[in-house]
Amino acid sequence: MDIFDAIVVGAGPAGCAAAYTMAKAGLNVLVLDRGQYVGAKNMWGGAFFGPVMNELFPGFWKEAPVERFLSRHVISFMTKEDCLSVDFKSSHGDFDAAPGFIILRARFDRWMGGKVEEAGAIIATGLEVTDFIFEGNQIKGVKVGDEDFLANVVVLADGVNSLLATKAKLRSDFKAIDLKQGVKEVIRLPREVIEDRFGVTGNEGVVMEFVGSCTRGLPGGGFIYTNKDSLSVGVVVQLNALLKNQVKASDLIDEFKEHPAVRPLWRNGETLEYSAHLIPVSGIEMMPKLYADGIVVAGDAAAMVLGTGLILEGANFAMAAGIAAGETVIRAKEKGDFTSSSLSNYEQLLKSRFVLKDLETFRRAPHFLENPRIYNAYPELACGLMRNIFHSDGKPRKNTFETLWKSMQGKVSLWQIAADAMKARKAL
Amino acid sequence: MEIIVCIKPVLDPELPPAKFAVDGKKNEVIPPEGMPFVMSPYDALAVEAALKIKEAKGGKVTVLTLGTKFTEDVMRKAVAMGADEGFILNDAAFDGSDSFATAYILTQAVKKIGTFDLILCGRQAADWDAGVVGSAMAEYLGVSLVVRAKAIEVLDGKLKVERMMTNGSEVLDVPLPALVTLSSEMGQARIPSGRGIIIAARKQFSKWGAADVSAEAAKTGLAAARNSLVKLFIPAYQRTCEMVTGKDPAEAAALLAEKILAIKP
Amino acid sequence: MDNNKIILVVGEMEKGKTASITRELLGGARALADQTGGEVDLVLFGEAAASLAAEGIALGADKVLVASNAGYAEFNSDGYTAFVCDQCTKIKPALCLMGQTDLGRDVAPRVAARLGVALAMDCIAVDFDAENGRFLQTRPAFGGKALSVMASTTGLLQINTIRAKSMAAATPQDGRTGETIALADAPSAGAIKVKLIEAKRMEAEGVKLEDAKIIVSGGGGLGGPDGFAMIKELADLLGGVVGATRVPVDENWVPLSMEIGQTGKMVSPELYIAIGISGAAQHITGCINSKKIVTINRDPDANMFKISDLGLVADYKVVVPVLIEKLKAMGQ
């Protein structure tokens, strides 16, 4: 059995980007994924930003199964009854000018997998990598059950639950405090209905994010993305908070769907699939060692996710890291040196790309986002004020503001708001 | 033994009903996004049966598929399991072929391959559930036929085949060449090894069109279909389920007992 | 239809009697013939069958063709196929009905291929479309997830195999007259390639699932043979029979003869109790014709509930014993 230049574990964005980069450079690459087919179990909200993808596959949207492009972005604060939204719509041309894209992983990953195979890499699905083959400290390949596969370098892109990263002694298991739990439903709706309800036409798409009661005030939020003829509806919640408060994410998504402001959006739609997945959100602070003798790690497996706002930016980072990993291996091959010293180049490449820079810049964001006030006090305050402006109940307004303030007593104070605003400026 | 196995890519038959959709205007199924078709499970059993015979008696296993979507995937699956080579039948002229046209085209391909002792098919393709193509091929080739087999044994130039019957089974004496269709009772198909999958990934399959297998246009495609599809739809079950509840399972069960007695004939 | 209006029914025997499927085919054929103004011919195999000819006529046949030669006593695909082909070429029927049985599954596709005529397998309905002068064939597809309606485009003979219990069985009418023709020729030796070495019959003891009024069915959720012992007790109390899905059969908890569904038996009892069954299409297709369906499943979203009249979300291990006690108490 031949020795591959590289074995990539995981055919997600990170793994595909790495494999594609290496295969294009003529390396002999094997990609192993445990899913029955590429993209089988993969899920995400569905919005991602184009540049890296475009660097990898120029003009990808022309052939890739992209659902819609981002033309409208809505951020909403919700309490049990109310919902206050900031709605941004920009009517720039079409895909080519789009800042971001909405996709469904199953289709998109499959397309990327096709590209990777065209480039000459072998993708073998239905194979779960269970361990590494060590020669001293040098990783020489991987084990799938009792089968061995040899390679000069292993690119580890097996996602957030990476058991292998720990086996390679790159990190210990992620802690609940550093993870968010995402649950999502895909709900089928006719194209026309989507366009009516969300005020879009053609390929325009909407990303909606919700903060507040949708997570029962726990750190996280709800989201809705418009696909071609379905919606992605879900919630993302701090895992630790879920465990501490014994809340089930599946219950939260049901509540979220039933919220008076949300229900009308998916009404009469038929749920096609339900999925749950973890997200590493503590950024640079939870990032493991990125390389060792004969191995580099990329994507969620290395916690390369940016969770500044509610939008989760993982795919970009995963792909950028994948490219960097690929380039690292290509150079290592030129040098014929696959030890950690040669692979250390990976970290430089990541720095020169935005990946580590951004994650460094937003180092504080995760902590800021743990602030409970964002998820209960502020939505209540905001909605309270609006309710107040709209409902005239005869009383002079001033008093009602006061009562509102009283109602907020103990939840938030003026100086806290000021302080949070400062923090926000620093963190974001 | 020269064995030819006919395999068909189908929408995963284990797909939950909730994900199954039909386009009422086009009268066709809408497959879920991104989900590739799988080898029809009975066909996987046919491949398994072929490999078992090859392991016992030596020989060669060739797989054939006719279609447009995911044919490479099922070919690779078969090779990963251990099949030696495969041919894909693909031509615009084949589109819309019914069971008999399909059987005709596959028969032409078999003739092009030339020598064979045994052809294996599934008892039915797990999409339209017809169970016709194998039998029709046997008729066109004029070879012996056994349908719904659970076990095949090669004994001095003949086959000993056990086939399923509603109330048991029959053991049959079958002269070669023969066509046998496999039923689920035959057991489980093997899961490909990693090595197998990698060998399969590198495999190239030659594609044959109508001309390559000298298939007459009049006998293939929609025009040759003996039935026209008037309507395809998802049956609506007019039932509303009354959920029995109680303060605890025991109480609910007691309630259910009463309700069952009420409707019991 | 430029050929004549005969509907040919291929009959079967069951323990020396006219098979229930044949009664159903005669019922359906007669109804259609009365619309097309055609005649119903019945084919029967083996000398023994001759004794059923009269009943065949009482059940609606106008002509009974008996393949009386000893060579037809036992089912043989090659021989039966040749015989049916001969009859079809001779009498040129417009429609030929067989059961979706061992015989029909085997012979129908071969006859259609040999004669180059239209075929639809496993139909649950055949209707006469008077204005277009054609028969519409309805059959499940995709494991029962969908129904398809098809029409022959050939204008020639159309062959359909019919799923058990989908046509109303004919009731015998004494006084009906008809003609019986014995065809004594032996099957031509050359025609027969495949020969029977041994028949392994495993008759399900007691009431057959197909005829049961009450069925208590268990699935993968029962977790093992013990679970089936439990629901057997329930079935006995109710005077019912135990059925199963594919999973317990594959796991060898129960014999194959208990499997209900696409690759198993088609049942239509008055009462069908599904315990630990998810409700996959291939199972539902086999029990959907039950009058009342009751489901016990611990998963509230189990598809089985969607086709049920009564449902209980619970662990069967907890509720079935109570159910049994209650029924005992209520004097069952």
Ligand SMILES: Cc1cc2nc3c(=O)[nH]c(=O)nc-3n(C[C@H](O)[C@H](O)[C@H](O)COP(=O)(O)OP(=O)(O)OC[C@H]3O[C@@H](n4cnc5c(N)ncnc54)[C@H](O)[C@@H]3O)c2cc1C
């Ligand atoms: C609810 C939710 C919403 C999100 N929304 C967005 C969004 O809108 N935008 C965005 O950019 N990002 C989003 N993300 C984050 C994004 O999905 C991830 O950051 C990204 O998928 C990471 O890619 P990856 O290749 O590192 O890992 P993955 O995409 O998880 O891929 C890992 C692959 O490895 C395979 N694998 C795992 N273990 C093994 C093994 N032992 N052997 C073989 N194969 C294995 C898996 O099958 C999988 O295919 C979201 C995530 C969630 C959960």
Ligand SMILES: Cc1cc2nc3c(=O)[nH]c(=O)nc-3n(C[C@H](O)[C@H](O)[C@H](O)COP(=O)(O)OP(=O)(O)OC[C@H]3O[C@@H](n4cnc5c(N)ncnc54)[C@H](O)[C@@H]3O)c2cc1C
């Ligand atoms: C071509 C083809 C043909 C097939 N033909 C048939 C056929 O003829 N007949 C057939 O039945 N299947 C057939 N199948 C298989 C079918 O697709 C399903 O796999 C099968 O019916 C599932 O059986 P099940 O629901 O019993 O098991 P599962 O799918 O495992 O479901 C078990 C159910 O039990 C519930 N459960 C578990 N534990 C408990 C508990 N303690 N208490 C209560 N409930 C519990 C679970 O919630 C679940 O809903 C066929 C499949 C294919 C591909």
Ligand SMILES: Nc1ncnc2c1ncn2[C@@H]1O[C@H](COP(=O)(O)O)[C@@H](O)[C@H]1O
């Ligand atoms: N398009 C096809 N390509 C290859 N084999 C086929 C095809 N269609 C049917 N078959 C074979 O014929 C069997 C019965 O198919 P069907 O008659 O369509 O139910 C299948 O199990 C396959 O073995």
